[in-house]
Amino acid sequence: MPPTTRPTSRDVAREAGVSQATVSLVLGGKWRGRVSPATADAVRETALRLGYRPNLAARSLRLGRTRxxxxxxxxxxxxxxxxxxxxxxxxxxxxxxxxxxxxxxxxxxxxxxxxxxxxxxxxxxxxxxxxxxxxxxxxxxxxxxxxxxxxxxxxxxxxxxxxxxxxxxxxxxxxDLASGMRQVTGHLAALGHRRIAHIASAVDSWTFRVRRAAFDAATRDLPGAVVTRRTAALSVEGGLRATHDALTAPGARPTALVCDDDVLAAGACKAARRLGLRVPLDVSVTGFDDLALATAVEPELTTVRLPAxxxxxxxxxxxxxxxxxxxxxxxxxxxxxxxxxxxxxxxxxxx
Amino acid sequence: MPPTTRPTSRDVAREAGVSQATVSLVLGGKWRGRVSPATADAVRETALRLGYRPNLAARSLRLGRTRxxxxxxxxxxxxxxxxxxxxxxxxxxxxxxxxxxxxxxxxxxxxxxxxxxxxxxxxxxxxxxxxxxxxxxxxxxxxxxxxxxxxxxxxxxxxxxxxxxxxxxxxxxxxDLASGMRQVTGHLAALGHRRIAHIASAVDSWTFRVRRAAFDAATRDLPGAVVTRRTAALSVEGGLRATHDALTAPGARPTALVCDDDVLAAGACKAARRLGLRVPLDVSVTGFDDLALATAVEPELTTVRLPAxxxxxxxxxxxxxxxxxxxxxxxxxxxxxxxxxxxxxxxxxxx
DNA sequence: CGCGCGAGGTTTTACGTATAACGTCGATCG
DNA sequence: CGATCGACGTTATACGTAAAACCTCGCGCG
Missing domain, CATH: 3.40.50.2300 (Response regulator)
Structure with missing residues (x-):
């Protein structure tokens, strides 16, 4: 057994009786008109036989590209x-x-x-x-x-x-997250909901800013809408807490909970049920993302499928x-x- | 602005008035006794100023290690x-x-x-x-x-x-998956369950083979145990189907469902409920893995936490x-x- | 005084690849 | 028949780094 080192293009060349450059040309696929088909085949066969694998570090160094x-x-x-x-x-x-x-x-x-x-x-x-x-x-x-x-x-x-x-x-x-959020609010509005709470992610990133803005815009155009918002840590537990607060706050209770995320929605469902409310009979809940979670919980979540x-x-x-x-x-x-x-x-x- | 290319160790060397080798020595941290502290500092400062980053392809090529x-x-x-x-x-x-x-x-x-x-x-x-x-x-x-x-x-x-x-x-x-499975069956046995169905993953891998073997061994030692097994695709839907079959099969209905995975368990809960069975009053369900899912569903899943x-x-x-x-x-x-x-x-x- | 030696570097080399630049040799053509 | 050319290769080089081998002082010492 030759030493522990992997075969290089030079090893292949020696074994096939050609120069290293030829090996590189053949294996690189740019040999048309430069190497005879017979030689090319021989090189390929040898490379296969020796189990040659190009050293990617060397290739990257040479090409300046790492792929x-x-x-x-x-x-x-x-x-x-x-x-x-x-x-x-x-x-x-x-x-x-x-x-x-x-x-x-x-x-x-x-x-x-x-x-x-x-x-x-x-x-x-x-x-x-x-x-x-x-x-x-x-x-x-x-x-x-x-x-x-x-x-x-x-x-x-x-x-x-x-x-x-x-x-x-x-x-x-x-x-098109804004559209997704518009569809959610539209769906709820069509079901007659007016008191809507937004269970928002506490993470301040573009994704969630867009959802928030779209939610605000959509509910602003909804006559008679009464909206509130709670921010939550992005977890089941976070959604549970925020929803609990939203549902027990003084004033008329929301009939719909728009959650920034399916995980939050799962927490929201739990919170509602702990307060003796049935989903969706007493309160509607929507998620976002359409994770596997969305169809694992009961009831299955109305949510926005994102083509991740x-x-x-x-x-x-x-x-x-x-x-x-x-x-x-x-x-x-x-x-x-x-x-x-x-x-x-x-x-x-x-x- | 110098051309589009990133600075190399040679650029740093030229700028600092030393040789490339010295730069490599200093930045590699092996300069003790070979380079004066003053020079070393100068090199480091220059490297920082030029925003030098070693070319990892070159380093890998040289060292034969890629980290x-x-x-x-x-x-x-x-x-x-x-x-x-x-x-x-x-x-x-x-x-x-x-x-x-x-x-x-x-x-x-x-x-x-x-x-x-x-x-x-x-x-x-x-x-x-x-x-x-x-x-x-x-x-x-x-x-x-x-x-x-x-x-x-x-x-x-x-x-x-x-x-x-x-x-x-x-x-x-x-x-220690076998122990996990033993704990699950032990827990169910202590609760009085004897008719137990194993909702097993259809994937034939070591993880699941171990679970299966441990389940078999544990139930074999349980007096009066009546066990069945269904295999399922590793999804909520798969768990639902397999569980439906297990619960509607002729013969005495299982009172406990041991699932190979939390996702399967979620499906199992859905199947049970669709058959009008309450979890855990009519049928107990256990999962495996303790995914986020386990605490998102209701009731929360009794499961085995794996330190993944x-x-x-x-x-x-x-x-x-x-x-x-x-x-x-x-x-x-x-x-x-x-x-x-x-x-x-x-x-x-x-x- | 000659010599060793250590500090503080520098020169050189090798890693394996891709490719530009350069032969070589027979056939073709003006 | 000399020049040209295409087919088929080879030789040489560069990529950027790490490190072995080497150089050059100045100084201490026998």
Whole structure:
């Protein structure tokens, strides 16, 4: 057995009786008219036989490209972001690109430098919503580095669900969250609800700002609407607490709860039931995102389906386009209201 | 503005009036006694001023190490694996290592080659449970490549929740799933349940084989136990179907449903309720994993908490040890039965 | 005084790849 | 028949870094 080291292109060349350059040409696929088909076949056969794998570090060094993109998300344990990753990884793999995740379990903070920590050299960055906002702080810090293009560190940057006004992004992929929120409120309004509480995420990111604004705009146009808002930590427990407060506050009790997120909605349902209220008979609840959770709870949640993996896929496609010097196609993805069991007609004589 | 290219160590050297080697020495931290403190400071200052970042491709090429590990999981959208990733990434980051995920949205298949697809060169592989089993098929394929150490491609390999008898792994981290299953059945037995159905995952991986074996062993020792088993696709819908079958099958109806997974348990609860059965009054349900889902549904699920992130962390620690030539400490992590609302005393006169 | 030696560097080399620049040799053509 | 050309390769080089090997003082010491 030859020593522990992996075979290099030179080993293949020696074994096949050609030069290293020829191996590189053949395996790189650019041998048409430069190498005879017979030789090319021989090289390929030898490479296969030796189990040759190109050293990616060397290739990256040579090409100045790493075929690796960084995906910045706040937390993979949030199913939404896991799905974004899935979509992004799928497209990346199809283009022989890799995806590395921003290695921050505890969320993005200005103190951390993603480009020191990210081990691989990167060709581009794709930052999703909540992460993108935090990234803005960092870009100030990294401004000392020569900025040639959009992102921090001079890397092409694509933003998902982020403020289009935000500087630095070469492209943006947005979900039509405002429409989603309008559909939710429209649905509730059609059911007769007027006293509506918004259980909002305490996270101050673009995604949630949009939802809030859309909720406000939609309810403002609704005659007779009485709206309140509670902010909640983004968890079942958080949703439970905020909803409890909303339902027990002095004044007329809301008949509908619009939650920023399915997880919050699950908490809201629990809170309502603990107060002896039936969902949706006494109070209607809506979620957002259409996570697996939405159909796991009872009643199943009326919610807004977000094409998370599609967003990830589009984002990666846009990033690849930018890297290739093309102008990416801006995309705004439609969302869909999923009407399920957690919403119903406004009770005639509430309280 | 100097051209679009990033500053190299040579740029820093020129700017600081020293040689490139000195820059490398200083920034590498091995300059004690080789470079004067004054010069070292000057170099550091210059590097900072220019915004110098080492080219990781070049460094990897030189060192033959990439400080990158591959984490192979079947699906990140499964919260369990997302948590494994979180733990692994945390430990990796602490050791200045990166984690790249196996880019397979549709699961590991023998047809795909993880080491061709994984863009970064790798220092090691950590494969979790379900993925590890599929990996076994691949290692046969890659056997053509010179195998120097455990994993495919001669890479150090750590397996999570996998068959210890499986060859190739330099280390294994296991959760004490058998104990978890024993605790579940013990809990149900203490509540008086004897007719118990096992809603098992259709996935044939080590994790689930262990659960099945432990369930069988525990119920075998239970006097008067009447057990059945249904296999289900790993989803709410799958759990619902299998449970429906289990509850409507001819013969005495089970009073307890032991599910391989929280998602299945959520489906089981839905199925029971659709049949007019109350949980836990008429039928008790247990889950496994303690996902966020477990406390989102009502009643909250009695389940087995798995320290997923701890497993990921230990796995990464073990891998780092192997890479450093140390012998990793084998770890078996304890699990904990979380008794919540989905289990109760066996009804006195069921059916 | 010659010599060793340590401090403080510098020169050089190698890592494995992709590709530009450069042969070589037979056939073709003006 | 000499020049040209295409087919088929080879040689040489650069990417940026880490580190081994080497150089050059000034100084202490036998």
């Amino acid at each position: 690796t993109a960084l995906l910045v998300v706040p937390a993979l344990t949030n199913e939404y972001f896991a799905r974004v990753h899935t979509g992004a990884a799928r497209v990346a793999a199809a283009h022989d690109f890799g995806v590395v995740l921003y290695p921050s379990p505890e969320g993005v903070g200005p103190a951390r430098d993603p480009f020191g920590s990210a081990r691989a050299a990167l060709d581009g960055v794709i930052a999703s919503s909540m992460a993108a906002d935090a990234l803005a702080a960092i870009s100030g810090e990294t401004a000392a580095a020569p900025r040639t293009a959009g992102g921090p560190g001079g890397l092409p940057l694509v933003m998902l669900d982020s403020d289009p006004a935000q500087s630095g992004a070469a492209a943006t992929v947005n979900l 993996d599609e967003a990830g896929a589009r984002g990666m496609a846009a990033l690849l386009a930018v890297i290739d010097g093309l102008s990416p196609q801006q995309a705004d993805l439609p969302v869909e209201l999923m009407i399920r069991g957690s919403t119903g007609p406004c009770p005639v004589e509430p309280r | 990158t590990a591959l984490l192979v999981v079947p699906a990140l959208t499964n919260e369990y694996f997302a948590r494994v990733h979180t733990g692994a990434a945390r430990v990796a980051a602490a050791h200045d290592f990166g984690v790249v995920l196996y880019p397979s949205p549709e699961g590991v298949g023998p047809a795909r080659d993880p080491f061709g697809s994984a863009r970064a060169a790798l220092d090691g592989v950590i494969a979790s449970s379900m993925a590890a089993d599929a990996l076994a098929a691949i290692s046969g394929e890659t056997a053509a490549a010179p195998r120097t150490a455990g994993g495919p491609g001669g890479l150090p390999l750590v397996m999570l929740d996998s068959d210890p008898a499986q060859s190739g792994a330099a280390a294994t981290v296991n959760l 992130d701890e497993a990921g962390a230990r796995g990464m620690a073990a891998l780092l040890a192997v890479i450093d030539g140390l012998s990793p400490q084998q770890a078996d992590l304890p699990v904990e039965l979380m008794i919540r609302g989905s289990t109760g005393p066996c009804p006195v006169e069921p059916r």
